Amino acid sequence: MLDIRRLHMLKTVVARGSITAAAQSLGLTAGAVSQQLAALRREVGVDVLRPDGRTVALTEAGRVLVEHADRIFDAVREAESAVAAVKDTVGAAVTLAALPSTVARVVAPALTALAARHPRLTVTCLVTDQAQLRELSLGTVDVVLGQRYHHMPDATPRGVVAHRLLDDPLLVVTAADRSDGRPVPLRELAAHRLVLPPPDTDCGQAVLHACRLAGLTPSAPYVTADIAAQLALARAGLATALVPRTAIEPTAPGIRTSPVEDRPIHRELFAATRRADTADPTANAVVAALRTVARQ
Structure with a gap:
């Protein structure tokens, strides 16, 4: 019999x-x-892996084995969820992966409420920009607080279900004395020095795609995925930023925010779990806490 750990x-x-x-x-x-x-x-x-430059790749036999392994893992997780549902109790531990831009206004209040409702539940929170949904499919995390941009392709992998939380527009952020807060046409940003996320990130790709649709080639002397750095540059009057609304504290001093008028850029925040016929009470508790904060 095949060893499931292998x-x-x-x-x-x-x-x-x-x-x-x-x-x-x-x-x-x-x-x-x-x-x-x-x-x-x-x-x-038979060989299941073959050398592929500095990495390895599946042989044909390995590919078939992994396809069957996915179904085996799905069945094991289904069994675990079914047992948890019979007990109808929240478990002792859960792992949440979340984007840095969601920590202050979504994750922190959700975990606070979760701790009050389920004091015996230990939550490990991994804050990362990288490949959260892959970690979910590998079983290293239980819930992912992720994002997808409305005008970009959906890349949700097989075996994962995404529960919509909220629509989160990107706002134009400048120094407080550089704007009156009125909506800004995206094409007007051609006259601004911008700070943008790296083009290989989800947000960077979304912004560049929206700019191209508006006929704009943005000038970005500053490139960083660190939203705190983006806001600091905007506050200093050195650059204009495009930042998700939930990543900005409403009372943040020294900055002013404006909506994009003509071609708004929206990301959808979602809570993703592994797909199962029987719901996992522990993962459901985390998703419910995130939904409550999102509604507020």
């Missing part, structure tokens, strides 16, 4: 791109992972 290691190696990266995420040595994959190869009687 199947999980195989899937993790493919997702991470190398045995070393997979070992690091699993808290193991690369040698230990290699030994388990060698044992898996003996179990199936």
Whole structure:
């Protein structure tokens, strides 16, 4: 019989791109992972991985094995959810992955409310911009507070369900004495020195795409994904920023915000969980707390 732990290691190696990266995420040595994959190869009687430059790739047999492994993992998670539903109790631990821009006004109040309602629940919160939905599909996190931009393709992977939380427009942010707060046509930003997120981030791609649709080639002498840095540059009068509304404290001093008038840029915040026929009470409790804050 195939060892499910070895199947999980195989899937993790493919997702991470190398045995070393997979070992690091699993808290193991690369040698230990290699030994388990060698044992898996003996179990199936054929190579499941092949060298691919500095990384590894699946063989045809490995691809078939991972496809079946996904169904096996789905069945295991379904069984876990079914047992939890029978108990109808929130578990002892849960892991939430969240975007940095959501921490102050969404995550923190949601976790405060969750702690009051379920004091025995321990929440581990991973604040990261990187590949949260992949971590959800790998089983390393239980709930993801993520984002998708309305005019960009939906990249939600198989086996994941996204629960909409709120619509979050990007606002034009300037120094308080540089704007009267009236709506700003996106094309007018051609006259501004901008601070933008890196073009390889979700927000950076969304902003650049919206600018192209408006016939605008933005001038961005400042490039950073750090929203605190973006706001600091705007406050100093050095640049104009485009920042999600939920990432801005309403009472933040020294800045003024304005909506985009003609081509608004919206992101949707969502809480994602693994798809299951039977709901997991623990993940549901986290999603419910996030929804409550979003409604407020």
